[in-house]
Amino acid sequence: MKEYNSEEEFLKDYDSSIFDKLSMTSDIIVISISSKDKSDYRRTDKKMMSILLSKRNDYPYKGKWCLPGGFLNPKTETLEECARRVLKRETNLSDIYLEQLYTFDGLNRDPRMRIVSTSFIALVDKNRLKSRVEYASWFDVISVNEKNNIVEITLSNEEETIIFSIKKELRKGSTDRYNFITKKNDKIAFDHDKVILAGIERLKNKINYTDIVFNMMPEYFTLGELQQVYEVILGKKLLDPAFRRIIANKVEKTDKMKTGEGHRPSYLFRYKKNEN
Amino acid sequence: MKEYNSEEEFLKDYDSSIFDKLSMTSDIIVISISSKDKSDYRRTDKKMMSILLSKRNDYPYKGKWCLPGGFLNPKTETLEECARRVLKRETNLSDIYLEQLYTFDGLNRDPRMRIVSTSFIALVDKNRLKSRVEYASWFDVISVNEKNNIVEITLSNEEETIIFSIKKELRKGSTDRYNFITKKNDKIAFDHDKVILAGIERLKNKINYTDIVFNMMPEYFTLGELQQVYEVILGKKLLDPAFRRIIANKVEKTDKMKTGEGHRPSYLFRYKKNEN
DNA sequence: TGAATAGTGTCTGTGAGACAATATTAT
């Protein structure tokens, strides 16, 4: 083997083809909050999480739904830049909250070849999306039910309902980490069912010790609306006074009011940074 | 474009060379607890974290220290399997606690070519490592000091001291997530300085709401020892009664004692699963 | 005996959970 005396010299000779290579993708679970129309004039809108899915036009998994994603161009971009490029294409927005979620790399997750996918969570305020998305469709997260370590998730857009379930199997030697095993899944492509579950769980875990939720809120909101968002994400009702104590130093009251709702109007609040 | 009528038909024709490809590696920050010899017969050993580093024999970064790692074989293994293969080689152990940490993918993190690295944390009880590691060396984590969002980490083995510092720059639009920017680093190869910081922070964050710490403990331990491990990882002193309350339902008392320490002997405890 | 760690008791303040009470609007 040749002896090199400097890194430059070594690199000049380096043949990058000696290692087996593979392709990577960035896949994104875009989460936002949508409102179901109120049935009663004085009731507030029911809020739910929604996620963005695209219908696959080509093989593999033709006709199934998948998360927005794209192949990494290894010469020019990072995985996060790749994700932003995809998001720009899908939503026409460039400044979306993005956070690396997990790298999925099962040997057969893509039937074409070995593809490793780094997934991201994107959180967005739905009001910012003016134009209807062309290829993608928003699915409401109707329910997330966990029983005996099996999670069943129900998604629905206007035309279609998707139900899939995943078993969370305790990892050997751990008391709190799980392998995800698909139990039932007819309509989601690749392993994106697992990405969706991982994303929903990450959001649920982080909502209580970070401020990420405000990435899904409009600039002005009532505390009732904010509380509903927490309730939807956490999957449980919260008590009003407790909730207000918790978020008190994360928001600031404005002098604006939300009126015309058939009941007592409420002050509009705004996200307030800092001050822990 | 040819029309396909089934996924099988499509795959038969599929040319996987149309996308640019790249190489991946798994890099592992192996963390364990070591004890400094007691100077006074009645004082307890001082505990510290230690991490495993290898000296690079080849370019690039020849002569610098790096984390154990290796190239992924895309045909045969997952990233975690790749990490376990490396760990087996370095420590001769197969059943080490392993957790995916983060995927690092800066465009120039490796001067040879584009290489994306998925990093893992491994936690191990040092007593299980009988034989001295051949190529790698344990470095004690002497200090982790954060001031004005700059973290300075000092590592040391018997012969060498490594000091590096990283700036944690608040990410745009976030209040709790940071980009890592190397400020000073002469001795750590690649971006492994950032992996080390990410690993130490992950451990610190998870110690309070998981049981991962027991992966670094021997089967029998005193509560004093366990408390020291918590203190080293959290970087602060804890109060005895509070600590005992917190871990009370994670451990069970045995009838064994630890004696001969120059002071009152203490009961040995053992990790107790479940019962939250 | 003295220095050191082991282990327990208990007071206090903080904060979440729970429930109650009052306020205000559109129909």
Add this chain to the structure above:
DNA sequence: ATAATATTGTCTCACAGACACTATTCA
């Protein structure tokens, strides 16, 4: 007036922080 949500008050209980005290060993 009524139904609905908005907003605040307050009681209680759990628990972490703090400090004090007792126990036990080896040189």
